[in-house]
Amino acid sequence: MKRNTDKEADTERSNKVLIITYYWPPAGGPGVQRWLYFTKYLQELGVSPVLYIPARPNYPLQDKGLGQEAPENLKIYRATFWEPYRLASLFGKKRTQRISAGIIKRERPGFLERLLLWIRGNLFIPDARKFWVSKALKEVPGILEGEGIDTVITTGPPHSLHLIGKALKSRHGIRWLADFRDPWTTIGYQDTLQLGRRARRLHTKLELAVLQAADVVIATSGHTAADFEAISQRPIHVITNGYAGDLGSGKQPKGFFTLAHIGSLLSGRNPEVLWEVLAELCSEIPGFEEELRLELTGIVSPEVKASISQAGLDPYVVYKQYLPHAEALEAQRQAQILLLLEINSAKTKGIVPGKLFEYMAAARPILAIGPEQWEAANLLNQAGCGKGFTYRQTAEIREQIVHWYQAYSRGELHQDPSGAEQFHRKKLTRDLKSLLWE
Numbered sequence: 203m204k205r206n207t208d209k210e211a212d213t214e215r216s217n218k219v220l221i222i223t224y225y226w227p228p229a230g231g232p233g234v235q236r237w238l239y240f241t242k243y244l245q246e247l248g249v250s251p252v253l254y255i256p257a258r259p260n261y262p263l264q265d266k267g268l269g270q271e272a273p274e275n276l277k278i279y280r281a282t283f284w285e286p287y288r289l290a291s292l293f294g295k296k297r298t299q300r301i302s303a304g305i306i307k308r309e310r311p312g313f314l315e316r317l318l319l320w321i322r323g324n325l326f327i328p329d330a331r332k333f334w335v336s337k338a339l340k341e342v343p344g345i346l347e348g349e350g351i352d353t354v355i356t357t358g359p360p361h362s363l364h365l366i367g368k369a370l371k372s373r374h375g376i377r378w379l380a381d382f383r384d385p386w387t388t389i390g391y392q393d394t395l396q397l398g399r400r401a402r403r404l405h406t407k408l409e410l411a412v413l414q415a416a417d418v419v420i421a422t423s424g425h426t427a428a429d430f431e432a433i434s435q436r437p438i439h440v441i442t443n444g445y446a447g448d449l450g451s452g453k454q455p456k457g458f459f460t461l462a463h464i465g466s467l468l469s470g471r472n473p474e475v476l477w478e479v480l481a482e483l484c485s486e487i488p489g490f491e492e493e494l495r496l497e498l499t500g501i502v503s504p505e506v507k508a509s510i511s512q513a514g515l516d517p518y519v520v521y522k523q524y525l526p527h528a529e530a531l532e533a534q535r536q537a538q539i540l541l542l543l544e545i546n547s548a549k550t551k552g553i554v555p556g557k558l559f560e561y562m563a564a565a566r567p568i569l570a571i572g573p574e575q576w577e578a579a580n581l582l583n584q585a586g587c588g589k590g591f592t593y594r595q596t597a598e599i600r601e602q603i604v605h606w607y608q609a610y611s612r613g614e615l616h617q618d619p620s621g622a623e624q625f626h627r628k629k630l631t632r633d634l635k636s637l638l639w640e
Contacts, residue, residue: 219252220349233383235268236422245276324400354367386405410434421438421441423440424552441634443554443625446626455537462498462536463497463540464500480603482600497519548574551572553577586621587622
């Protein structure tokens with residue numbers, strides 16, 4: 203790439219960065235929010251972000267309201283490339299969207315879904331967006347030269363985007379930051395993709411190559427960072443997800459004693475211990491069943507619904523469809539208790555859901571149930587924004603719910619949100635900026 207040695211041009215070049223991301227509004231869900239807000243606050247901090255995104259993406263969730271958070275006058279380049287999910291949708295749009303979103307049923311899938319999973323896992327490595335790589339390597343060098351950019355950020359999943367960054371660094375000598383919103387080879391759904399030995403070896407090889415080649419590697423959790431450090435023998439930076447906007451008041455809202463879960467509640471996250479505790483409290487505490495509400499917003503698997511029915515909780519549950527982000531934030535602030543649930547597996551102890559930080563900002567007590575040594579529960583406990591438990595702590599979960607219900611009955615179920623301040627996205631963006639040209 204041609205380098206301009208003119209001092210004024212170099213000054214202009216130094217405050218620009220190219221962000222390569224697959225997810226951007228109108229995409230919905232937590233995956234888009236991280237870089238949407240980083241982009242917004244980078245601009246406020248004097249950095250000029252430029253985006254390179256797909257022109258015809260396949261988004262399983264959409265939330266047009268998120269586009270209102272994008273900064274004005276943002277320069278965006280769009281790429282057209284082939285996505286096999288479009289062809290796969292001929293076999294069933296709903297099934298294909300589940301696989302595209304990583305929503306894979308715990309129970310044994312049918313033949314067609316198994317076939318699609320095998321194809322996804324063994325033929326499209328590292329993922330089905332791999333065909334963007336060759337197109338990007340033709341288009342991005344011209345963007346960098348035309349915009350005067352020498353720093354590139356790739357964010358995954360899809361992890362194929364990191365292959366773009368790796369090749370750009372090798373061929374053009376740019377500075378490259380690789381941001382991992384989720385792990386790569388250790389992510390939970392890898393085991394469901396029916397990977398053969400060749401596919402597993404190639405994933406491992408590509409992961410190591412990316413970790414070793416990037417100038418800066420960023421992870422969203424300490425566990426993921428530790429795993430990457432063990433693989434690559436290099437330091438990994440942690441910048442968690444966060445929240446935007448103001449903190450909630452922390453005062454008890456009006457209404458029922460509502461336990462709310464916002465987001466997909468799939469089979470692996472089925473908190474049977476919680477349903478058992480709630481059913482017992484309905485029969486043992488006078489007035490509890492008249493005031494209890496379970497509010498589950500988003501995809502809820504048939505297995506979870508069956509467990510709720512078996513526990514006798516159907517009269518108290520309200521199922522709601524996916525909410526746009528702004529409405530989801532309001533629903534969080536109107537709940538008495540917010541539920542944070544994770545699969546009970548050692549592989550998930552490093553998973554820190556993005557909604558944890560928005561839950562904290564909502565200033566409602568959070569009940570978290572997950573695996574032993576779950577990082578999200580540790581963050582929650584340290585911030586003083588709720589309580590985290592394992593699936594074996596039935597008595598402790600019961601005691602905590604009773605404590606919160608008694609405070610609710612007195613009108614005193616308040617929550618101090620100050621522990622969440624460290625996770626505001628503007629503060630996290632300052633941390634990111636410090637890594638751009640260090």
